[in-house]
Amino acid sequence: MLLRRVSVLAALMVALGSAVAVAKPNFDFSQTVAQNQPGQGRGERGKNWMTQQLGLNAQQVQDIQAIQEKYKPQMQPIMENLRQAKQEMRQLKTNNASADQIAQQQQKMQGLKKQMQDIKSASMSEIRAKLTTEQQAKFDEMKQNRQANRRNYTGKNRGQQSPAAPTQSL
Numbered sequence: 001m002l003l004r005r006v007s008v009l010a011a012l013m014v015a016l017g018s019a020v021a022v023a024k025p026n027f028d029f030s031q032t033v034a035q036n037q038p039g040q041g042r043g044e045r046g047k048n049w050m051t052q053q054l055g056l057n058a059q060q061v062q063d064i065q066a067i068q069e070k071y072k073p074q075m076q077p078i079m080e081n082l083r084q085a086k087q088e089m090r091q092l093k094t095n096n097a098s099a100d101q102i103a104q105q106q107q108k109m110q111g112l113k114k115q116m117q118d119i120k121s122a123s124m125s126e127i128r129a130k131l132t133t134e135q136q137a138k139f140d141e142m143k144q145n146r147q148a149n150r151r152n153y154t155g156k157n158r159g160q161q162s163p164a165a166p167t168q169s170l
Contacts, residue, residue, distance in 0.1 A: 053142060054135045063130045071123040075116065082112040 051061055089105045124143075128136055 050142075054131065054138055056131075056135070060130050064127050067123055067126045067130070071119055074119050078112055078115050078119070082109065082116070085109045085112060 085108050092102055092105055128139060131139055
């Protein structure tokens with residue numbers, strides 16, 4: 001049954017790929033490859049993706065970049081402090097620190113995360129204000145999808161399995 005589904009899916013992918021190749025025979029793959037170069041930062045790819053998904057005009061792109069630059073100096077030291085706090089937490093756990101020390105470090109990390117979230121919320125509000133009503137709706141949808149994907153990804157990384165997932169035994 002699974003083999004049949006995979007075969008059908010593969011056939012569909014080949015058929016769709018062929019249709020795209022016929023429909024756009026002069027497609028410039030170098031542009032697609034250039035957009036995903038390893039040297040290009042994640043933030044730059046995110047901006048390009050957001051620009052395409054929301055259909056931002058040049059002024060909106062410029063405004064959003066200005067907003068991001070405005071909040072960057074506030075965010076960077078907090079991010080660095082959080083990295084440092086996480087390293088300290090690993091050291092505490094490695095050195096069998098007391099539960100009180102670990103709890104204090106956890107509170108410190110939660111405080112830093114809260115500060116980051118507050119800054120991110122402020123910047124997102126300003127960005128959202130630069131969008132049209134239609135773009136705002138799409139932006140909100142994208143944000144919800146990202147949060148859902150993040151929850152799913154986090155659950156998988158913490159060893160949680162979906163109810164339908166088979167367990168492996170030796």
